[in-house]
Amino acid sequence: MKNLSALLSKNLEILAPYLKKKNIVEISINKPQEVWIETTNKGWSCIKDKNLTHARLMSLTKILATESHQDFDEETPILSLSLPKYNYRLQVISGAAVDSGFALSIRVTTEVEIPLSSWFDKTTIKALKSHIKDRKTILVSGGTGSGKTTLLNSLLREIDNNDRIVTLEDSKELIIKQPNHIRLLKSKTGTDVAKLTYKDFINVIMRLRPDRILLGEIDVENTANFLRLINTGHDGSFATIHANTIKGAISAIVLNCQLAGFQGTEDAVAKYALSHIDLIIQVDRHIDENNNRTFSAEIKEVNA
Template sequence: MNYDLILPFFPEEIRGLLLDPSISDLMINGTTGVYADKGGVVEHIKLQNPYTNERLTAAIERVARVLGQDLTTQNPILNTRLPDGSRVAVVGPPASINGPTLTIRKFNKWFTSDELVASGSMTASVRDLVVQLIMQRKNGIIAGGTGSGKTTLMKALLDHIPETERLCIIEQPAELQVLQPNAVRWEAVEAIQGQTAITPSELLAAALRHRPDRIIMGEIRNECGYDLLQAMNTGHGGTLSTIHAKSAWDALNRLSNLALSARPNLNHAFMRSETAEAIDFALYCERAANGCRQVRELITVNGYDHAEQRFETEIVYSATNIHAA
């Protein structure tokens, strides 16, 4: 871990929480409470020695400087990462009313696909089929909500790609730690004082000039969805990405809508057709009330029906329908 970069700035009890391997997310809500995600369940952590907003603000400002950014009243939002990929997100005053809000998503351990199968996160048959699709250079998308295990699943699936292949990985922020030695990791960054923004779309355009065997897009959040679809539809197979969506089928709609945000003059049906042409399969992950993360759906995409204005998909697996095959 690389918490030694930031540990000195925090009170002793907070340091202990940062080093606790059972905690995946640490959430500090100003002085109103500290919460931690342990095994997918959020717990309220009672501190023996409460801190002041002034001390917390000073600690976060120093952390921001160590990570190459500034947190001020003019720039109160910070999204960055530690060297190991752990995410650091801050909203400070005046936007955060009860003192600065700090959330750290820790990357304690990456799991193999065998470990995910053993834990019940997905079935062996789903894993084997998805790996087969990936090896056939099919394009896929992993959908789910925040904390549903999308990135963890992506990493486990990427481990199956031969080490001889060249990967171009584009993320914001950078998280994935891949096994392939011939991999380049690029990180999109927002504009800050003294630095212009580097967008996912710009990095995607650059990737096409670096002879990738596969392009891996961390999370599709904006109009870069259009550029990704164009890359997939012009011969760049084997792409894998994640997206926030409420089902595997909804992921196709979300991707289409994000692509349309870049080219609003295009016909909606055309963009959905482009999405159906580009994406071969979609997975949906979900975090249950007990904290367990599980693959709930796997669909394959066969095309787009212009007459019915809908995606033509086949349900390969559904956790609510054990007879899906």
């Protein structure tokens, strides 16, 4: 393992100049020898880099896959994981599945603590803290790059340190300060060697005796399983979902349930799906003409 870690460290050097940059939001490689950087204050910019050859990028990705116990080859050209040392979410697709032969994107997250006052006024913050203390289940909704995980991390700091927490993510993005916690990782693309399913993880979680369950992101594969958990006594849980509006978040939950095989009318599915979700927080990102970013959020009490 030590030799592998040394090998990984050496191969990561080709990305080091970009990983060290300040104010980075996303690092993307659309094709070898070209990297696109998104920053908080300047938007996207392109840099030509002869060191980012196809061979070196593939070598790095194969090492990352091996270290994370996942497959990556011609038959499995997609890889999702947390970048070691940084814990940034990394997505790779290669081979005939992408026109350029290789594409990569790294979502850069920060552990800087952002106060709830960045989104809400004092009255709303007081109400949110009360909801968390009262073990309300909260869903954070927003589009790509809207700040869902950032807001969720701010909310998680309000959880009591005596609570036992189990998280399930495809990459390590949640910042858990509470000492009694377990972090489970599910391969986004199913490329893990063990081939564990969400059903496998849900069965494990139910036997790990959590006070709260934190799900990194709701999608078609795990919506039904998450609802099963929160409908069996696991109040005070949290999750995120991709949607541009609160109404869209509810529709996405219903659609995911229907795709997972739930029977009944749309209203019946919605009633079941939302029966134990207490609050939906919608996060939005705004970019002005100078590429400066601001964020906003609104709250809907589902079961008021």
